[in-house]
Structures are given as structure tokens and as C-alpha cells.
Amino acid sequence: MTTLGSTISIKGELRANEDLTLEGRVEGPVWCDGSLVVASSANVHGDVIARDITVFGRFAGQLVATEVVDIRKDADVSGRVVTERLILEDSARFNGRSEPQHLEAALRVAKFNQERRDAATRPARGGPHGRT
Numbered sequence: 001m002t003t004l005g006s007t008i009s010i011k012g013e014l015r016a017n018e019d020l021t022l023e024g025r026v027e028g029p030v031w032c033d034g035s036l037v038v039a040s041s042a043n044v045h046g047d048v049i050a051r052d053i054t055v056f057g058r059f060a061g062q063l064v065a066t067e068v069v070d071i072r073k074d075a076d077v078s079g080r081v082v083t084e085r086l087i088l089e090d091s092a093r094f095n096g097r098s099e100p101q102h103l104e105a106a107l108r109v110a111k112f113n114q115e116r117r118d119a120a121t122r123p124a125r126g127g128p129h130g131r132t
């Protein structure tokens with residue numbers, strides 16, 4: 001389990017191969033192979049893809065979970081939620097839409113976009129000008 005504390009601010013892509021807790025500010029896409037927790041002190045803007053996502057803090061963007069999205073009391077979520085199971089506790093704020101029927105399509109699009117970003121950051125083959 002990795003925790004990015006409340007004093008951490010990240011602008012850009014974040015990837016985790018284990019469970020992850022975000023306590024600070026994140027702007028950009030987040031990929032997590034395990035569980036992701038958006039703590040009450042966190043402010044996250046971007047697309048998040050994880051096995052399961054629990055939100056206690058503020059989130060704006062798209063949440064995609066293969067298992068469950070859990071929006072807890074006093075959380076503030078705006079955007080799109082794509083998961084087969086959504087839990088919305090009393091006093092949680094959710095402004096957006098839930099689209100469980102689009103989970104497979106959302107995962108395919110996310111994988112395609114990730115592969116495209118990875119290809120764009122790879123160095124050219126055959127030298128700095130791409131010649132072999």
C-alpha cells in the first residue's frame with residue numbers, strides 16, 4: 001500500500017501496481033492495479049482506473065472500476081462513473097452519471113489511450129532523428 005500524503009501535489013500521469021491512497025492534490029490520469037482511496041483531504045481531477053475506488057474527498061472526472069465505486073459520506077464527486085457496482089452513502093454528493101453498461105468499452109478506450117501515450121514517450125529507434 002502506497003500513500004501520497006496531503007502535502008503532495010502531482011500534475012501528470014500516476015501509475016501504481018499496488019493499493020494506493022491519495023491524500024493530496026492530483027491533476028491527471030491515475031492507473032491503479034489494486035484499490036484506490038481518495039482521502040477526505042484529497043482533491044483529484046482526471047480519469048481514474050482501478051479495481052475498486054473509494055472516495056472520501058473531492059473528485060472531478062471519470063471513475064472507472066472493474067469491481068466497485070464507493071462514494072462515502074461528505075465526499076464530493078462530479079463526472080462520470082463507470083462500474084458494475086456503485087455505492088452512494090447518505091450525505092455524499094454526486095453530480096454526474098453512472099454508466100454500468102459501458103464498463104468494457106471504457107476499459108478498452110482507456111487501454112488504447114494508455115498505449116498511445118506510452119508510444120509517444122518512447123525514444124525513436126535508430127538515433128535521435130529516428131533514422132536507422
